[in-house]
Amino acid sequence: xxxxxxxxxGMAAVLYLSQRSEDRRYSLxxxxxxxxxxxxxxxxxxxxxxxxxIINSFKGRGGGVSLARSARDITVAEVIKPLEEExxxxxxxxxxxxxxxxSECMASNFWRxxxxxxxxxxxxxxxxxxIEGGKQNARKG
Amino acid sequence: xxxxxxxxxGMAAVLYLSQRSEDRRYSLxxxxxxxxxxxxxxxxxxxxxxxxxIINSFKGRGGGVSLARSARDITVAEVIKPLEEExxxxxxxxxxxxxxxxSECMASNFWRxxxxxxxxxxxxxxxxxxIEGGKQNARKG
DNA sequence: CCTTAATTGGACTAATTTAGTCTTATTATA
DNA sequence: TATAATAAGACTAAATTAGTCCAATTAAGG
Ligand code: FES
Ligand code: FES
Numbered sequence: 001x002x003x004x005x006x007x008x009x010g011m012a013a014v015l016y017l018s019q020r021s022e023d024r025r026y027s028l029x030x031x032x033x034x035x036x037x038x039x040x041x042x043x044x045x046x047x048x049x050x051x052x053x054i055i056n057s058f059k060g061r062g063g064g065v066s067l068a069r070s071a072r073d074i075t076v077a078e079v080i081k082p083l084e085e086e087x088x089x090x091x092x093x094x095x096x097x098x099x100x101x102x103s104e105c106m107a108s109n110f111w112r113x114x115x116x117x118x119x120x121x122x123x124x125x126x127x128x129x130x131i132e133g134g135k136q137n138a139r140k141g
Numbered sequence: 142x143x144x145x146x147x148x149x150x151g152m153a154a155v156l157y158l159s160q161r162s163e164d165r166r167y168s169l170x171x172x173x174x175x176x177x178x179x180x181x182x183x184x185x186x187x188x189x190x191x192x193x194x195i196i197n198s199f200k201g202r203g204g205g206v207s208l209a210r211s212a213r214d215i216t217v218a219e220v221i222k223p224l225e226e227e228x229x230x231x232x233x234x235x236x237x238x239x240x241x242x243x244s245e246c247m248a249s250n251f252w253r254x255x256x257x258x259x260x261x262x263x264x265x266x267x268x269x270x271x272i273e274g275g276k277q278n279a280r281k282g
Numbered sequence: 283c284c285t286t287a288a289t290t291g292g293a294c295t296a297a298t299t300t301a302g303t304c305t306t307a308t309t310a311t312a
Numbered sequence: 313t314a315t316a317a318t319a320a321g322a323c324t325a326a327a328t329t330a331g332t333c334c335a336a337t338t339a340a341g342g
Contacts, residue, residue, distance in 0.1 A: 008231040011248050036241040041331050060339025063288045090149040100177040106271040107152050114262050121255050130247040182302050201310025204317045
C-alpha cells in the first residue's frame with residue numbers, strides 16, 4: 001500500500017513552491033537541487049501537473065514553473081490523483097471484467113468505501129492546510 | 142495506491158472460509174477451484190496467515206485449512222497486514238534514513254495520519270462485519 | 283537575428299517488485 | 313506402505329515503476 005514515487009515527489013515539489021514567493025518562476029534545475037528530486041523525473045511530474053491545471057509553466061529564458069492557483073485552493077487530491085495512474089485498492093475495483101468471486105464476495109464494497117474515505121481526506125485537505133498544520137497541528141474545515 | 146494481489150486474494154479466501162461451515166477442513170485444491178485463486182499462490186498466502194494465527198492448517202490425508210478463530214474475532218487488518226509487506230504510503234514513512242526534504246516538509250505528518258486513519262478502519266472491521274454488511278448495509282461498532 | 287536558457291513530448295532503459303510456479307521434504311491417515 | 317495433503321523456500325516471468333535521454337520548441341537578451 002503505497003503511493004507512486006511520482007505522487008510522493010509531486011507533493012514535495014508543490015509544497016516547495018507553496019512555501020515560496022508566488023511572484024516568480026522556479027526553474028526545474030533550481031527545484032531539483034533544492035528538493036533532491038531527480039530533475040528529469042521532476043520534469044515529467046510537472047508536465048502532468050501542468051496538464052491538470054495546478055501548475056503554470058513557461059518556456060524559454062527566464063522560464064520555469066509556478067503555482068497556477070493559490071495554495072489555499074489546491075487540494076492534496078488534485079496533486080495526487082493525476083500522478084497515481086493505477087487507482088483501485090483491489091483488482092475488482094480496477095478492472096472492468098467482472099470478478100469470478102463477485103457472487104459471494106463481500107469485500108469489494110468494503111474496499112470501495114474505505115478508498116472513498118481515503119480520498120475524502122485528500123479532497124478536504126489543501127496544501128495550505130498542510131503548511132499551517134506543520135506549524136500548529138491540524139485544523140481543518 | 143493498491144493492495145498487493147496476495148492481500149486481495151487473502152481476503153477473498155478468508156471470506157470464503159468464513160461463509161462456510163467451521164466444522165471441516167478445506168483443501169487448497171478445493172478453495173482454489175472455488176475462488177479461482179491460483180493454487181500455489183494461495184498456498185503461500187495461507188502459509189503467511191497460518192504464521193500470524195488466523196488460519197489453522199493440517200497436513201496429510203484429510204488435511205486442509207480452517208479459520209483459527211471465529212470470523213467475528215478476525216479483523217480485516219489482521220488479514221491484510223501480514224500480506225502487505227511494504228507498508229508506508231510514501232518513501233519517508235518506509236525508510237529509516239532521513240529524508241533530504243524533511244526540514245521544510247509538511248507532508249509526512251499528513252501521510253502518517255491519513256495512513257493511520259486507514260488502518261483504524263481495517264482494525265475496527267471484522268470479517269463478520271463484512272459478511273453481514275453485504276446483506277444489510279454497514280453497521281459497525 | 284542569433285545564442286542561450288528554458289520547457290515539451292515521447293521514446294527508451296534499468297531496476298525493482300509482484301505474481302506466480304516448481305520442487306523437495308514432511309506429515310497424517312487409511 | 314501408499315496416498316493425500318501442507319511446508320518451506322528457491323526460482324522465474326511478467327509487469328510496473330522509476331528514471332534517463334533526446335530532438336523539437338519557445339522565449340528573452342544581446
Ligand atoms: S473479489 Fe471480486 S467482487 Fe470481490
Ligand atoms: S518528503 Fe521526506 S520528510 Fe517529507
